[in-house]
Amino acid sequence: IPYDYIVVGTGAGGLVVADRLSEAGKKVLVLERGGPSLGSAGGTYQPAWLQGTSLTKFDVPGLFETMFQDSNPFWWCKDVNVFAGCILGGGTAINGALYWYPPDSDFSVANGWPKSWANHHPYTAKLKARLPATDHPSTDGKRYLMQVADVTAALLNKQNYANITINDVPDWKDHVYGYSAFSFIDGKRAGPIATYYQTAIKRPNLTYKQYTTVLNVVRDGGKILGVRTNDTSLGPDGVIPLTPKGRVVLAAGAYSTPRILFRSGIGPTDMINIVKNDPAAGPALPPESQWINLPVGDNVSDNPSINLVFTHPSVDAYDNWAQVWTAPRPSDAAQYIKDQSGIFAHASPRLNFWRAMGGRDGKTRWLQGTARPGAASVTTSYPYNVSNIMTITTYLSTGITSRGRIGIDAALTARPLVEPWFTDPVDKEVLIQGIKDLLVNVKDVPGLTLITPDNTTTIDDYVNSYPTGGLNSNHWVGSCSIGAKGSAVVDEWTKVYGTDNLFIIDASIIPTIPMGNPHGTIMAMAEQGVAKVLALSGGP
Numbered sequence: 322i323p324y325d326y327i328v329v330g331t332g333a334g335g336l337v338v339a340d341r342l343s344e345a346g347k348k349v350l351v352l353e354r355g356g357p358s359l360g361s362a363g364g365t366y367q368p369a370w371l372q373g374t375s376l377t378k379f380d381v382p383g384l385f386e387t388m389f390q391d392s393n394p395f396w397w398c399k400d401v402n403v404f405a406g407c408i409l410g411g412g413t414a415i416n417g418a419l420y421w422y423p424p425d426s427d428f429s430v431a432n433g434w435p436k437s438w439a440n441h442h443p444y445t446a447k448l449k450a451r452l453p454a455t456d457h458p459s460t461d462g463k464r465y466l467m468q469v470a471d472v473t474a475a476l477l478n479k480q481n482y483a484n485i486t487i488n489d490v491p492d493w494k495d496h497v498y499g500y501s502a503f504s505f506i507d508g509k510r511a512g513p514i515a516t517y518y519q520t521a522i523k524r525p526n527l528t529y530k531q532y533t534t535v536l537n538v539v540r541d542g543g544k545i546l547g548v549r550t551n552d553t554s555l556g557p558d559g560v561i562p563l564t565p566k567g568r569v570v571l572a573a574g575a576y577s578t579p580r581i582l583f584r585s586g587i588g589p590t591d592m593i594n595i596v597k598n599d600p601a602a603g604p605a606l607p608p609e610s611q612w613i614n615l616p617v618g619d620n621v622s623d624n625p626s627i628n629l630v631f632t633h634p635s636v637d638a639y640d641n642w643a644q645v646w647t648a649p650r651p652s653d654a655a656q657y658i659k660d661q662s663g664i665f666a667h668a669s670p671r672l673n674f675w676r677a678m679g680g681r682d683g684k685t686r687w688l689q690g691t692a693r694p695g696a697a698s699v700t701t702s703y704p705y706n707v708s709n710i711m712t713i714t715t716y717l718s719t720g721i722t723s724r725g726r727i728g729i730d731a732a733l734t735a736r737p738l739v740e741p742w743f744t745d746p747v748d749k750e751v752l753i754q755g756i757k758d759l760l761v762n763v764k765d766v767p768g769l770t771l772i773t774p775d776n777t778t779t780i781d782d783y784v785n786s787y788p789t790g791g792l793n794s795n796h797w798v799g800s801c802s803i804g805a806k807g808s809a810v811v812d813e814w815t816k817v818y819g820t821d822n823l824f825i826i827d828a829s830i831i832p833t834i835p836m837g838n839p840h841g842t843i844m845a846m847a848e849q850g851v852a853k854v855l856a857l858s859g860g861p
């Protein structure tokens with residue numbers, strides 16, 4: 322105490338930042354509100370069948386679907402009303418770990434990035450060097466439970482899709498499919514926790530405090546003096562100070578970073594007034610004359626997604642993942658424990674595809690698909706064989722024009738205020754057309770049957786009556802967008818407008834939805850972001 326840099330949060334953004342700042346010799350404090358996840362980082366939560374190993378729920382890819390089935394899901398943030406990980410690694414400890422190297426479009430001026438960000442290749446290369454993608458995660462190099470990939474490939478082959486290794490050509494996203502790629506290493510979840518965290522935590526100039534929640538930044542006008550936490554053993558009123566030229570980097574995620582800003586008097590006045598009325602948070606606000614009015618929470622997007630459920634006689638639905646925690650198939654469990662090979666080395670997805678689509682507004686939108694055994698829900702009038710079910714999730718990505726707004730309610734729970742899916746009807750039209758195009762050839766794949774929606778429901782009706790929350794892909798970006806003064810929250814250095822030394826490096830600064838599931842793009846963004854922070858003069 323005090324610190325040169327205080328990093329708030331250890332998700333896809335925060336761990337990259339913590340590692341690079343400590344590598345540069347800065348005195349760094351990393352604060353995380355959750356506890357350990359992977360076994361290699363001190364986690365211990367495991368099913369009976371893994372007792373005697375150091376493998377946890379978070380390590381084993383094949384346990385991914387149980388994140389949504391557990392009776393004690395302590396890893397979810399309880400004060401965010403969408404899924405968000407409050408644990409070491411944030412979303413990367415609990416997600417499906419689909420991992421894509423970013424295409425150039427993910428950092429293009431056309432997609433809202435400052436010009437100075439366009440040359441992302443050196444940073445993406447740094448990410449690849451630390452965390453290479455794999456589309457064959459089992460340690461024996463074989464792929465397991467691949468019937469769904471074969472069936473989906475048969476469908477796409479009728480539509481002139483090319484079969485490629487997706488991460489070999491990140492810019493090719495039109496009519497391509499390939500095996501699902503993951504941020505796994507040695508048959509286990511890796512992401513930033515098994516890589517960046519492991520090097521960061523070993524440095525004597527870095528201090529890590531878990532189970533510590535940052536409530537607000539402490540500031541005098543635009544100058545940040547430190548952060549206030551819920552732990553009064555760390556300093557008077559829980560406040561931890563910065564060195565005179567010190568800086569704070571917020572990496573608490575697309576919902577929690579905005580909440581910290583609101584609680585610090587930064588954001589739209591309606592949100593800060595909610596804080597003001599809260600008996601605990603209100604007194605910590607700076608005087609109204611120091612409030613900084615920025616569009617925090619606006620411009621939010623997430624991929625709208627629709628599930629299509631099929632059956633095919635070749636598919637092994639793997640009991641819809643319902644047995645993997647309590648009663649895994651014995652030979653698969655034994656194989657995984659022995660050398661981290663087999664079915665448990667994969668998360669549930671098996672194949673991904675992309676295509677570009679035109680809309681009547683003249684804009685191009687990209688459609689992504691993810692195919693996996695099992696289904697979240699089946700609604701059908703058909704008799705069907707439950708052991709043969711598979712899902713293709715279709716989502717719209719780069720090019721979507723719909724935007725929402727997130728904020729806080731009176732309990733200070735972070736939540737969507739305006740849901741971001743299909744606020745532009747053209748997004749919905751394009752997704753419907755993409756689904757129809759995909760389904761044209763179902764009849765040409767022997768044995769393939771669409772069961773949800775069934776033949777009593779049109780695609781238009783299915784999409785139009787889809788439960789809104791079901792459209793959620795958990796890929797939130799944009800709540801603290803990077804961009805020009807007046808319309809954005811952070812500048813090209815990731816510095817919050819109106820402040821001297823407050824930075825944000827997490828999903829919230831990404832202005833438009835990336836091409837793929839985002840944690841690869843977020844980590845590459847963090848590599849570039851932290852390099853910019855270190856290069857910006859005036860710091861410690």
Ligand code: 6FA
Nearest residue numbers: 330332333334407411412417418419535574828838839840
């Ligand atoms: N992304 C992918 O790329 N591939 C996937 O397969 C994928 N699947 C999922 C998924 O299945 C689920 C259920 C969810 C929720 C997300 C998925 N994502 C996937 C999205 C991806 O995980 C997120 O986009 C990514 O993790 C976001 O990275 P960020 O760095 O922006 O934020 P995180 O939420 O990861 O981390 C925030 C951290 O801050 C957490 O560790 C949290 O505990 C901590 N924190 C929050 N508030 C704090 C506070 N006040 N004080 C201290 N720490 C705080």
